[in-house]
Amino acid sequence: MNRIISRKTFHIVWTTVLITLLALFFLFPLVWMIVSSMKPEQQIYNNISNFKAFLPSANISEWGKAYSSIFHRFNVFRYILNSVFYAVSLTIGSLLVNSLAGYGFAKYKFTGRKLIFGLLIAMLVIPGATLLIQQFQVAKTIGILNTPLAVILPGMSSPFYIYMFRNAFAEIPDSVTEAAELDGASNLRIFWNILLPMTMPTVATVGTLSFIGSWNDYVWPLMVLTNSDQFPLQVAITNINNTQPVYMNQVMSILTISTVPLILVYIFFQKYLVQGMGSAGNGDK
Amino acid sequence: MVKIDLDHVYKKYDNAKNYSVKDFNLHINPQEFIVFVGPSGCGKSTTLRMIAGLEDITKGTFKIDGKVMNDVAPKNRDIAMVFQNYALYPHMTVYDNMAFGLKLNKVSKSEIDKKIQKASEILGLKEYLKRKPAALSGGQRQRVALGRAIVRDAPIFLMDEPLSNLDAKLRVTMRAEIAKIHQQLKTTTIYVTHDQTEAMTLADRIVVLKDGQIQQVGTPMEVYNKPANVFVAGFIGSPAMNFFNVKLENGLVHDINGDFNIPVPEGKLNILKDKGYDGQELIMGIRPEDVHTEQVFLESFPHNVVESTVVVSELLGSETQLYTNLGGTELVSKVDARDFAKPGAHVKMGFEMNKVHFFDKDSEETLDN
Amino acid sequence: MVKIDLDHVYKKYDNAKNYSVKDFNLHINPQEFIVFVGPSGCGKSTTLRMIAGLEDITKGTFKIDGKVMNDVAPKNRDIAMVFQNYALYPHMTVYDNMAFGLKLNKVSKSEIDKKIQKASEILGLKEYLKRKPAALSGGQRQRVALGRAIVRDAPIFLMDEPLSNLDAKLRVTMRAEIAKIHQQLKTTTIYVTHDQTEAMTLADRIVVLKDGQIQQVGTPMEVYNKPANVFVAGFIGSPAMNFFNVKLENGLVHDINGDFNIPVPEGKLNILKDKGYDGQELIMGIRPEDVHTEQVFLESFPHNVVESTVVVSELLGSETQLYTNLGGTELVSKVDARDFAKPGAHVKMGFEMNKVHFFDKDSEETLDN
Amino acid sequence: GCGNKQSSNNDKNITMWVHISDEDPEGKALAQNIKEFNKENKEGYKAKVQYIPRSGSGGGYEDKVNAALNSGSLPDVLTLDGPNTAAYANSKIIQPIGKYISDKDDFLKTIIDQGTYKDKLYAIGYSESSVGFYYNKKMFKEAGIKDSELPTLEKPWTWDQFINICKKLKDHFHEPAINMNLNDHSEMALYSLAPLVWSAGGSITNPAGTKAEGYFNSKQTTSAFQFIQNMVKDGYTTISPKDKGFETGKYAMTMTGTWEVQTLDNQYKNLKWGVLPYPVSPKTKKEVSPTGSWQYAMTSAAKNKKAAGALINFLVSKKAMYRSDMANTVLPARKSVSKMMEPKVNSAMKFFIKQNQTTGHARPVLVNYPQVTRTFAETVQNVTLYKKNPDVQKVMNQQAQVIQKYLK
Amino acid sequence: MQTKGLRRQVGWLYVLPALLLLLTFLIIPFLMSFSYSFTDYNILTPNVKNFVGLQNYINTFKDPVFLQSLKNIAQFIVFIMPIQVGAALGLALIVNKKRPGNMFFKISFFAPQVVSLTVVSILWMYILNPDQGLLNGILGIFHIKPQPFLTSPKQAMFAIIGVSAWQGAGYQMLIFLSGLQSIPQSLYEAAELDGANAWQRFIHITLPMLKPTSVMILTTTFISAFNLMTQPMIMTQGGPQNSTMTPIYYIYRTGFTDRQLGYASAMSVIYGIVIIIFTIIQRKITNAGGDENE
Numbered sequence A: 001m002n003r004i005i006s007r008k009t010f011h012i013v014w015t016t017v018l019i020t021l022l023a024l025f026f027l028f029p030l031v032w033m034i035v036s037s038m039k040p041e042q043q044i045y046n047n048i049s050n051f052k053a054f055l056p057s058a059n060i061s062e063w064g065k066a067y068s069s070i071f072h073r074f075n076v077f078r079y080i081l082n083s084v085f086y087a088v089s090l091t092i093g094s095l096l097v098n099s100l101a102g103y104g105f106a107k108y109k110f111t112g113r114k115l116i117f118g119l120l121i122a123m124l125v126i127p128g129a130t131l132l133i134q135q136f137q138v139a140k141t142i143g144i145l146n147t148p149l150a151v152i153l154p155g156m157s158s159p160f161y162i163y164m165f166r167n168a169f170a171e172i173p174d175s176v177t178e179a180a181e182l183d184g185a186s187n188l189r190i191f192w193n194i195l196l197p198m199t200m201p202t203v204a205t206v207g208t209l210s211f212i213g214s215w216n217d218y219v220w221p222l223m224v225l226t227n228s229d230q231f232p233l234q235v236a237i238t239n240i241n242n243t244q245p246v247y248m249n250q251v252m253s254i255l256t257i258s259t260v261p262l263i264l265v266y267i268f269f270q271k272y273l274v275q276g277m278g279s280a281g282n283g284d285k
Numbered sequence B, C: 001m002v003k004i005d006l007d008h009v010y011k012k013y014d015n016a017k018n019y020s021v022k023d024f025n026l027h028i029n030p031q032e033f034i035v036f037v038g039p040s041g042c043g044k045s046t047t048l049r050m051i052a053g054l055e056d057i058t059k060g061t062f063k064i065d066g067k068v069m070n071d072v073a074p075k076n077r078d079i080a081m082v083f084q085n086y087a088l089y090p091h092m093t094v095y096d097n098m099a100f101g102l103k104l105n106k107v108s109k110s111e112i113d114k115k116i117q118k119a120s121e122i123l124g125l126k127e128y129l130k131r132k133p134a135a136l137s138g139g140q141r142q143r144v145a146l147g148r149a150i151v152r153d154a155p156i157f158l159m160d161e162p163l164s165n166l167d168a169k170l171r172v173t174m175r176a177e178i179a180k181i182h183q184q185l186k187t188t189t190i191y192v193t194h195d196q197t198e199a200m201t202l203a204d205r206i207v208v209l210k211d212g213q214i215q216q217v218g219t220p221m222e223v224y225n226k227p228a229n230v231f232v233a234g235f236i237g238s239p240a241m242n243f244f245n246v247k248l249e250n251g252l253v254h255d256i257n258g259d260f261n262i263p264v265p266e267g268k269l270n271i272l273k274d275k276g277y278d279g280q281e282l283i284m285g286i287r288p289e290d291v292h293t294e295q296v297f298l299e300s301f302p303h304n305v306v307e308s309t310v311v312v313s314e315l316l317g318s319e320t321q322l323y324t325n326l327g328g329t330e331l332v333s334k335v336d337a338r339d340f341a342k343p344g345a346h347v348k349m350g351f352e353m354n355k356v357h358f359f360d361k362d363s364e365e366t367l368d369n
Numbered sequence D: 001g002c003g004n005k006q007s008s009n010n011d012k013n014i015t016m017w018v019h020i021s022d023e024d025p026e027g028k029a030l031a032q033n034i035k036e037f038n039k040e041n042k043e044g045y046k047a048k049v050q051y052i053p054r055s056g057s058g059g060g061y062e063d064k065v066n067a068a069l070n071s072g073s074l075p076d077v078l079t080l081d082g083p084n085t086a087a088y089a090n091s092k093i094i095q096p097i098g099k100y101i102s103d104k105d106d107f108l109k110t111i112i113d114q115g116t117y118k119d120k121l122y123a124i125g126y127s128e129s130s131v132g133f134y135y136n137k138k139m140f141k142e143a144g145i146k147d148s149e150l151p152t153l154e155k156p157w158t159w160d161q162f163i164n165i166c167k168k169l170k171d172h173f174h175e176p177a178i179n180m181n182l183n184d185h186s187e188m189a190l191y192s193l194a195p196l197v198w199s200a201g202g203s204i205t206n207p208a209g210t211k212a213e214g215y216f217n218s219k220q221t222t223s224a225f226q227f228i229q230n231m232v233k234d235g236y237t238t239i240s241p242k243d244k245g246f247e248t249g250k251y252a253m254t255m256t257g258t259w260e261v262q263t264l265d266n267q268y269k270n271l272k273w274g275v276l277p278y279p280v281s282p283k284t285k286k287e288v289s290p291t292g293s294w295q296y297a298m299t300s301a302a303k304n305k306k307a308a309g310a311l312i313n314f315l316v317s318k319k320a321m322y323r324s325d326m327a328n329t330v331l332p333a334r335k336s337v338s339k340m341m342e343p344k345v346n347s348a349m350k351f352f353i354k355q356n357q358t359t360g361h362a363r364p365v366l367v368n369y370p371q372v373t374r375t376f377a378e379t380v381q382n383v384t385l386y387k388k389n390p391d392v393q394k395v396m397n398q399q400a401q402v403i404q405k406y407l408k
Numbered sequence E: 001m002q003t004k005g006l007r008r009q010v011g012w013l014y015v016l017p018a019l020l021l022l023l024t025f026l027i028i029p030f031l032m033s034f035s036y037s038f039t040d041y042n043i044l045t046p047n048v049k050n051f052v053g054l055q056n057y058i059n060t061f062k063d064p065v066f067l068q069s070l071k072n073i074a075q076f077i078v079f080i081m082p083i084q085v086g087a088a089l090g091l092a093l094i095v096n097k098k099r100p101g102n103m104f105f106k107i108s109f110f111a112p113q114v115v116s117l118t119v120v121s122i123l124w125m126y127i128l129n130p131d132q133g134l135l136n137g138i139l140g141i142f143h144i145k146p147q148p149f150l151t152s153p154k155q156a157m158f159a160i161i162g163v164s165a166w167q168g169a170g171y172q173m174l175i176f177l178s179g180l181q182s183i184p185q186s187l188y189e190a191a192e193l194d195g196a197n198a199w200q201r202f203i204h205i206t207l208p209m210l211k212p213t214s215v216m217i218l219t220t221t222f223i224s225a226f227n228l229m230t231q232p233m234i235m236t237q238g239g240p241q242n243s244t245m246t247p248i249y250y251i252y253r254t255g256f257t258d259r260q261l262g263y264a265s266a267m268s269v270i271y272g273i274v275i276i277i278f279t280i281i282q283r284k285i286t287n288a289g290g291d292e293n294e
């Protein structure tokens, strides 16, 4: 028995080693970024072609230097607060609006549903990047310029997320929603208490992606906002990255600062993914 | 506590060729306990689902207390239902599964807790209240489904094979509990089961279904003692009634193979003759328990005796089932364990002709009354 | 055709506090038909799933034909299983559901078709072969699950309540088919059921489980006639055995309330005395069918007669169940339909003392042998 | 907001957009200047600045200007990059400001040139920029290059001499001698390489900016591109340089902007380096260096022109310019400011200030400048792919046609 | 669920907020853009929009760069689709299994999504450096000559494909993962008992059960592949010699750098039609043999 177990363990070990290698292949820029934010620029470039590229400065006192200088240069906290505010609002809004729409498409056979859904797929095609000016004109017309709404609203509804939610809801066995209906739940309740919790993986995914999307947006907030107190973190990043002279360690430290929340959000949402719902209500394990 | 009327109800699934429920007429009195029985796929669940509002009614009207409900949303029908496949909320604990409906009805927290504690006590689920359905055994899940419906105190209660995954003992207990609850609350109930004992003991009236059509509606004793047709006669009772193709001649029935030739009791004979079946072919049905092997019986009714060889014999504790071959059909008899006979043994069996049923050969309708 | 050994097997689910299966020892001979029975949640499915390899064995060894299989992947165990919850492939038609395993085993197309046609004939699924599971009734789905396992011809066959959602008639047919298939193929089979008749008729040996532990292993007659303890005695048989707390004095047993006072037949009395139970308290069990109301019996054994008032009476076709109260416990008796008595009626009942069982008061183990 | 321009001619409020951050030294200096303007001007004008940090070569900021332009919400004053002058002026986004700027002679000619479209001054730069050839003193010594071989502004090196030195370096270090940032296909290409063209006597278009054929593919222009191609072909430079190869001692030289001075001073303190001027064409020996900067301009939306003019004039005044140029260590746009700064800066900056004044050459003022500069960069890229395009003249002929298309 | 009569129309209420937002910020701007496509709209002169009829459309078909960009994007899509979607599915399968350190792997595979493109391109430029880059170093071990990668018109697109797949796979992985999580475990159990090995379970259970997710991912990856812009913009600026110029990048450049909004709009309309046609074809193909997806 021991031998068998050790063979099993062996299998686990070597697959884990392989996967770890694969993981490192995807992880190295992140590591490099964090590590590079912890050494003088000179070292970044001196180390770049050997393994030291992935080690922070040997001198611990160097680790925080880039950080202290960007905190000195910018009001990083305010930017972060702004960014968090925009991203959180947009994520919540996006989850609400898109999941509701997905619910409508998945569970109601309203007239015109197929047509609208086809249109939605067609909308996926429209490249937002080429419509900046027109979008700005619309935002100006409806008078939301210079308000957080201008940053949040345009990115909120996405055909893709609607599509994702619709698929997820369509997969939930009707018997579960039926049970809820008989329990006297209104449609909104079923949506809120049954469907949404049962599609946590999708909620988590859309949440993560919305948050990241909003967090990384730079041009649009800059266009619709004028008060630099309202700017998101990306503005600072771009600024650091483009104002000559560019100090790579400072760039890396502001990028690290801006990446950490993304990773936290990712982990936060992934927890729900891991839990999984495991089963549908009909006794499937 | 409410009255339910189903008038000429039909159901056809969107992608199906045939009707799953046909010309369904049933009038359920307030407080009545109705049991649906019928072969797998005969439309029991479908009918329940139409009543609950989960399936559209293709044709016909469905009324609660005289009000047409065809188009009322399920949540406004105030019906509690136990689903055949449980349909538990997988993301909620057992407790929350049961509490959900109550919460929606704004029942107070303490009230909810009281109800759930009571129900879970009855159902033996106390220690599982904090688990999610995935970590329960099949029977435990079914009990949760039952509990979720029980706590609701709805005026209509639909149960689709709510005890099928429980052991015999628990089943008896549960059955008794369901009877008790019904007696207390007088909820109008429709209950689907495959268990004859459940059907017999719980039902005020039994509805026998076949291929989406009602075959007979009646009290348990009625469907057992006066089956409307061959199907009902064969379906109710376990083991099933034995049927023979016989011919009535000179007050005797004899089967085609000539394996027996038995006099028909006067009362029955007169009815059959009145209906013009003298000299005609008929279907004769006899229940296994009406086939006797006791010496006393064989001696008292020598003309009723048939002989055959045991093919299979099953000893079931207090009684024995003998499978023999007679008149070209299998004859099952349920006799005392004392009269156990090994396969191959030659046995004499007496037909209790007063309990025999006769049916028309073509329409298969009963001829008894 | 293979031998299965379970040695001191334990199972604890990751998130559970207690063992779901404890010290499970069972040695199954080739070709044997084993039936697991036990209350809901006692670990039947869990044991089956461990044998199939779907759950890890926490402790102990599991062997097939003498080879330790604990760590062999399910697909290499060559086991066919009917899941309690069916686990049909929702994206495949009924036909494909059944064909899947065969295709994987590279069975030829025509062979597959032959097998499926045959199985679907037996299961009454012919007309549903092209449907997807979602468009089937509960019982139909269960039959598909059964069919999927049947066609496999695997050397080990596990069935987890495969007939629970079928009507009585179909159930009898299916039960017979399963017996036939087992006779033909001699597949080593483990079968979980809550149906006593199924257990009794199908099993070579019955395994009675409680709380994850084996209570008794034996042939149907053994577990019925010689239950190892109060639990088994009470679990096997329906309605369940009646138990009384009694005291043995002067060759008589009398209950605490003094409701009866009956002589113990000599043979049993000697055994009890030998074991030193004279003057001691005991548990006495008597099956409902061993309580008689026939005049003949009452007259023949006047000392064995007790009297009580009917609380509930259930007429079940050929027989009647009377619920009375005796010695502080409910006494259920199963008597001839002729002896039907209305609730409130006063009845005399005779105990067939030769069939009575005695158990130790504390350990609840049998004292009969 | 941006849309509240209901004001009349004597509105004393001036709105201004700038492409920098208020958290940079440059932004802080500007804020100081604005504060002083608001305090010191006698008419009671009030300027209000919005800081809109740009990305890359103007992205973000320009998007915003475009958006504002297309929805009629431009400010009174804005900053714009030098090459945009013509397009903005031509589209009447900005209006002439010549009459508001005092002391025009004090500005470098290149500043006036870049801000002038059709003979009118539309925009005025407040700083200058330049490019130099930074070299690693230690490596030069190692490669056996004597100090006497090094050029100065007074005694420049010709392309041949330059190549000679490159050869020595390459032979010694087995690495390209210089990083010419040839992988940068942005504005940097024209900005830093056009001086070679000009030095050879070539040009991108005719002076009126209407013809490229015959100019861009002239022998002179072609000779400059041939020089670039040779540099790559012979391995003296590379089209895929390593980032900071010069700073980390891999390349002995780099050709880059004035900002490098700060980088080297702050981050690479161990490096011993100096700055050399542009090599000149052996034929003309004409010394040319690039110039260019962001400028202030008055939009056509400005209602109170006098106020806006006063603001611009103030911001490019000696005092204001000195403050902002010193803050950011950039080259001044005024000769007088140059004098003020020279004593305060290091030798490299001194070199640049001088190079700027003596050899600076403004970029062409063209309406379709973005397309032209991109074509220029593409041309550089094409000729550096020497295997694919061995015939430089052919490339030049083709590209001249492309540019010509944009001039109509 | 109840889908009778009027109650069906309740669905509109749920869809409406999203549709309104999309109408405002996507459809209307797109329609505006459509109307611009018939004019000589220059960003700098918004007030002088001359109607030029179909001239912009005609020019599109004569624009060698645009045509070249179409060719480039076709090449990109042909390669990126199998590579990226395949990789995403593979990664999703890996992290869907319970395994120690699972969260670490998930973060790793998704990391390229959260790391700024600046970082990514700096590093990849180093790896792909023709002279002393890491990749050529590795190739050297196998005695393969150094390759020019990004500086070669022939190879640049492949380098972009590789980097894009590497970077984008984490995104689809996440979506695949949420699809995988909704497949009931019991199906795998049943299949395993039916004798299916890991590969067969994948083919017969995972893939069909994942079909709605896969169709969605294929569709959206397909469409977003058509929208490729950032990678070439940052890594090659469309070069060398326009070999990595993509239509959207070209449209963007024409509209914003060159300020020819009218012309850019015409190109986007044409390109939009191209994408829609191909998307319909692609959905027909991926849906072949399927039913439930509209």
Ligand SMILES: Nc1ncnc2c1ncn2[C@@H]1O[C@H](COP(=O)(O)OP(=O)(O)OP(=O)(O)O)[C@@H](O)[C@H]1O
Pocket (backbone or CB within 6 Å): B134, B135, B136, B137, B138, B139, B140, B165, B167, C013, C014, C015, C016, C020, C038, C039, C040, C041, C042, C043, C044, C045, C046, C047, C084
């Ligand atoms: N995934 C799980 N996690 C934790 N506990 C579990 C899990 N699955 C089952 N159990 C518990 O293990 C015990 C045995 O379960 P099992 O499913 O084997 O019961 P069973 O005998 O098949 O019952 P039934 O007749 O109701 O199907 C039960 O108490 C159940 O609650």
Ligand SMILES: Nc1ncnc2c1ncn2[C@@H]1O[C@H](COP(=O)(O)OP(=O)(O)OP(=O)(O)O)[C@@H](O)[C@H]1O
Pocket (backbone or CB within 6 Å): B013, B014, B015, B016, B020, B038, B039, B040, B041, B042, B043, B044, B045, B046, B047, B084, C134, C135, C136, C137, C138, C139, C140, C165, C167
């Ligand atoms: N969604 C559906 N689409 C098409 N046919 C269906 C659908 N659901 C059920 N049917 C068919 O309708 C008939 C009646 O099904 P129903 O579920 O009512 O049977 P049932 O009496 O409950 O059977 P069981 O006892 O097996 O649960 C069956 O033949 C079944 O195949």
Ligand SMILES: [Mg+2]
Pocket (backbone or CB within 6 Å): B044, B045, B046, B084, B160, C137, C138, C139
């Ligand atoms: Mg059913």
Ligand SMILES: [Mg+2]
Pocket (backbone or CB within 6 Å): B137, B138, B139, C044, C045, C046, C084, C160
């Ligand atoms: Mg079970």
